[in-house]
Amino acid sequence: MAGTALVAELRFKNAHKEKISVEVENHLSSLIRGILELNPNVSRLLSELVEREKNRGACAEDEEKEDSDDDEDEDPQNSELLPPAKRSKT
Numbered sequence: 001m002a003g004t005a006l007v008a009e010l011r012f013k014n015a016h017k018e019k020i021s022v023e024v025e026n027h028l029s030s031l032i033r034g035i036l037e038l039n040p041n042v043s044r045l046l047s048e049l050v051e052r053e054k055n056r057g058a059c060a061e062d063e064e065k066e067d068s069d070d071d072e073d074e075d076p077q078n079s080e081l082l083p084p085a086k087r088s089k090t
Contacts (some may be wrong), residue, residue: 006034008042010049018045 007021020041048084 005029008038010042010045012049013016020045 004024004026006024009020011088012018017054020038022034022038022041024030079090
């Protein structure tokens with residue numbers, strides 16, 4: 001009899017795939033045990049991903065703050081959006 005597995009797959013933005021699988025037998029109690037075993041593994045993987053995204057987001061926010069500091073030196077008159085000048089009839 002071929003082995004049965006419970007599989008979870010996480011697909012990242014860059015098309016990288018991470019698979020986690022747990023061998024189970026063909027009855028309900030084995031499936032429940034497999035889910036209970038799979039759950040903490042998936043949670044750990046997702047927690048690591050969230051931490052990486054937080055760190056990357058913090059770096060991006062720091063860069064935005066540095067960029068916005070540079071923008072303050074600009075002439076305030078030029079920073080306002082003005083409507084286009086009206087055309088004169090000729």
